[in-house]
Amino acid sequence: MIRGAALVVLLALAGDVAAQDEETLEPAPGAALEDPDFRVRSRQFGLERRVEMYQWRSDADSYRRVWNAAWIDSSGFAPGHVNPPGLPLPGERWWARDARIDGKPIAPEVLRALGHWQVFRPNFSRLPGNLAATFQPDGDGLSSSENPLDPRVGDLRVAWSELVLPPLEGKVELRDGRWQLSSQARDAIAAGALPDPATQSAPLIAPTLLQRLWPWGLGALVLLLLWLGRRRRRRAKHRAGHRATDHNGGHANPSNRDGSP
Structure with missing residues (x-):
């Protein structure tokens, strides 16, 4: 229980830090x-x-x-x-x-x-x-x-x-101390259309913290899902035991209804 809660907190903190990392890179x-x-x-x-x-x-x-x-x-x-x-x-x-x-x-x-x-x-x-x-x-x-x-x-x-x-990933690059149009953006402007930022292979900046930590986050998520699945199975087994007790008139062993050993 404590380990599962810790994983949730870890993922939330990683998301907050990544969000702060991205915010600092927004154009002002x-x-x-x-x-x-x-x-x-x-x-x-x-x-x-x-x-x-x-x-x-x-x-x-x-x-x-x-x-x-x-x-x-x-x-x-x-x-x-x-x-x-x-x-x-x-x-x-x-x-x-x-x-x-x-x-x-x-x-x-x-x-x-x-x-x-x-x-x-x-x-x-x-x-x-x-x-x-x-x-x-x-x-x-x-x-x-x-x-x-x-x-x-x-x-x-x-x-x-x-x-x-718009989002500037792949459209600008840092040259001579200034953010300028990337070669991809210049080609797109010359062709009369800008490329979809999602298709650009060259990122605007270095990978964000979230991108660097995603393998660890994925592992933590898998562990969290396994823990939740185990907990769900224990609860289902516990509920099944209660139903069996209720069905047998409140006795855990149906063979003892007549009081015989």
């Missing part, structure tokens, strides 16, 4: 990024502000109003279909400058080549007063429309995305 973005206009912050590897304006667009012989990220020149449009002279607020991107893995800097090309953008809803509690008077929450972002369901030409809507990194 460094200082938070901030949109200086809206004071929106992100603690990921990049921050993107996307701006769209409600504008007139010419489709063949008709006009329709659309949300568009680029300014649409309406100088040749029919009267009554005039767009503002330009976007008053540009879209922008900010990149992490001190991203690191295990204390070593990550080359900017790694972020641009491997990262992907995902939408997030920021906290607008730090919105400057002038923008708070102009914009209101709309979905995951902000809109300047008085009624977001009925926008007018010239209205703006703004949304933000964060840059996150």
Whole structure:
């Protein structure tokens, strides 16, 4: 019983140490990024502000109003279909400058080549007063429309995305003191597709503690299973003895029911 409990504790401790070992190798973005206009912050590897304006667009012989990220020149449009002279607020991107893995800097090309953008809803509690008077929450972002369901030409809507990194095993390697794209990743980018990290033979770092200790852990697991099986068989034998006693009227030996020797 004590040995079995000790094995369970050993496996749990090995898992905790391995988890801590892996955590130290996770890429860290460094200082938070901030949109200086809206004071929106992100603690990921990049921050993107996307701006769209409600504008007139010419489709063949008709006009329709659309949300568009680029300014649409309406100088040749029919009267009554005039767009503002330009976007008053540009879209922008900010990149992490001190991203690191295990204390070593990550080359900017790694972020641009491997990262992907995902939408997030920021906290607008730090919105400057002038923008708070102009914009209101709309979905995951902000809109300047008085009624977001009925926008007018010239209205703006703004949304933000964060840059996150996928698992980097096999995609980066430490060269000249910096984490840079591996040759495999460069070939995959040139081919238009990244390889599955699970198929890469060259690991990002040295084997983790869990990988180094797995034979010992497997042996401990086998011993634990054998001990549990032996315990289960003893319990089954004990229950079978109780059932036999109950069936014989509470006597352990059925031949002694008449009191004869």
